[in-house]
Amino acid sequence: MTVAAKDAFYIKLGRGGEWESECLKAGTLRFGYHETPHDHCLAGEWEKVRDFWTSIRGDQGTATRDMKQIRAFYEADESCLFITFANGLLYWCRPTGAVEILHDNARRRATVDGWHGQSIGGVPLSSDRISGHLLKVQMFQGTICQVKQQMYLLRKLNDELSPELAAAEEAERAMLAAIVGLMRLLTWQDFELLVDLIFSASGWRRIGVVGRVQKTVDLELRLPTTGERAFVQIKSQANTASLRDYVARFEQAELYDRMFFVWHTGNVAANGEADGITLIGPERLARMCFDAGLASWLREKVS
Structure with missing residues (x-):
């Protein structure tokens, strides 16, 4: 399935979002402009x-701007999309069926x-x-407006990447x-330092070094926000047997409260991770290094 659309519209579901909960739960679109002559709209x-609105x-x-919003609500069909923002999420739907007049003269459509x-x-x-270019549609002062970032919206709904993002x-x-x-x-000393920096x-704050054996360095850390204490086993090379040894010690x-087992070379069974024990192998550690902004530091250390 691929989401396509002839047009895409943003809609505010009531003043201050008063209809959001009802519409999202019932799967409907609701619109004001209560005074609008329904028969004129149906006749186009x-x-x-x-x-009338003049x-x-x-x-x-x-x-004229009022009329365009009313027309969009009445004439949008299943080839169109409506979006709205609520509860920290973007929601989307496809309108269908005729416009219904409610008891208060508000208008409602099914999806x-x-x-x-x-x-x-x-x-x-x-x-x-979500891109700020699309988010700013929420600043629209009216009720319905056309989404200018329609191509971006469709890529987002279809889990597609822009060429620039794919390249990145x-x-x-x-x-x-x-x-x-x-x-x-890295030398084992520099590898220890990298892990400490990450x-x-x-x-986490380093509060001690428990042991110092070449290629095997244990760190003691504390997380100030929670008071947790962690034991970090750092190994240049590791295997499942060495993990079992340190699990028993932990x-x-x-x-x-926790143990981290960190290594950059070797195979360790993934099922070795248990309550309180976190395995950080080469791929996961590389991501942590990248996210911590330490890639340049690493390049300089081995250059």
Whole structure:
């Protein structure tokens, strides 16, 4: 399934979002402009609708904008999309059927299959992961407006990347692979330092070094926000047997709330992760290094 649309519109579901909950739950669209002559709209007599609102507004330009919003609500069909923002998400739907007049003269329409707060791939359409160019449509002072960022919207709904974003993600994958290779060039002392810097960037504080054996360095960390204490086992090379050894030590230690097992070379069974134990292998560590902004530091260390 691919989402396509002839037109896309943004709609405010009531003043201050008063109809949001009702519409999202029932899978409907609701619209004001209560005074609008319904028969003119059904007949497509949009000049009469404009003239009606001119008599109320006293300004033809404002009335024309009113008429365009009313027309969009009445004439949009299943080839169109409506979007709205609520509860930190972008929701989208397809209108269908005739316009219904409610008891308060508000207008209501059904949707094809309700409102959706996810892409077709099931990814939540969280506002914090949507371009500001699309988000600013919420600043529209009226009720309905056309979405200018329609191509971007459709890519978002279809889980598609723009060419620029696809290129950026490919470059990031290459960078992460390069970071893994660079980490393997570090001395065990520098690898320990890198791990220490990564944990420091995420809020952990180093409060001690428990042991110092070449290629095996244990760190003791504390997270100030929660008071958690963690035992970090850093190994240049690791395997499942070495993990089991340190899991046994952790289970016997009452001082620590968590254990991190960190390595850059070797194979460790993924099922070794248990309550309180976090495995950080080369790929995961590379991502943490990248996110902490330590890629340049790493390059300089091995140059």
